[in-house]
Amino acid sequence: MVDETALRRPLGGQDVMRAQLRHLVEAIEQPNIMLQVVPFYLGGHPAAGGPFTLLRFPEPDLPDIVYLEQLTSALYLDKPEEVEHYRKVIDRLYAKADPPTNTKNLLTKIIEET
Numbered sequence: 001m002v003d004e005t006a007l008r009r010p011l012g013g014q015d016v017m018r019a020q021l022r023h024l025v026e027a028i029e030q031p032n033i034m035l036q037v038v039p040f041y042l043g044g045h046p047a048a049g050g051p052f053t054l055l056r057f058p059e060p061d062l063p064d065i066v067y068l069e070q071l072t073s074a075l076y077l078d079k080p081e082e083v084e085h086y087r088k089v090i091d092r093l094y095a096k097a098d099p100p101t102n103t104k105n106l107l108t109k110i111i112e113e114t
Contacts, residue, residue, distance in 0.1 A: 003038045021111045036097040
């Protein structure tokens, strides 16, 4: 899941941006990679407060953990009620974001505009 803003923010110059976007196009063609974009038109969204990662492990004995990266440190949340809050945010994002089938077209459009 990525905010459209991150795909359009001009960092590193046009050549770097195009290369990164092309890399994403190649990546989403892999069967084990899915990318959904939260489009501008949604305005504010459930995760607008900042990026986070929900870490899930295949071993049933290991609980899910939320990873929050900050400028000078990182925070790991492992309390079930905190993790559940972030899980609900992710569920709402999946429901509101453009479907993964639209991602390649959007990436291609941004490449052409860059």
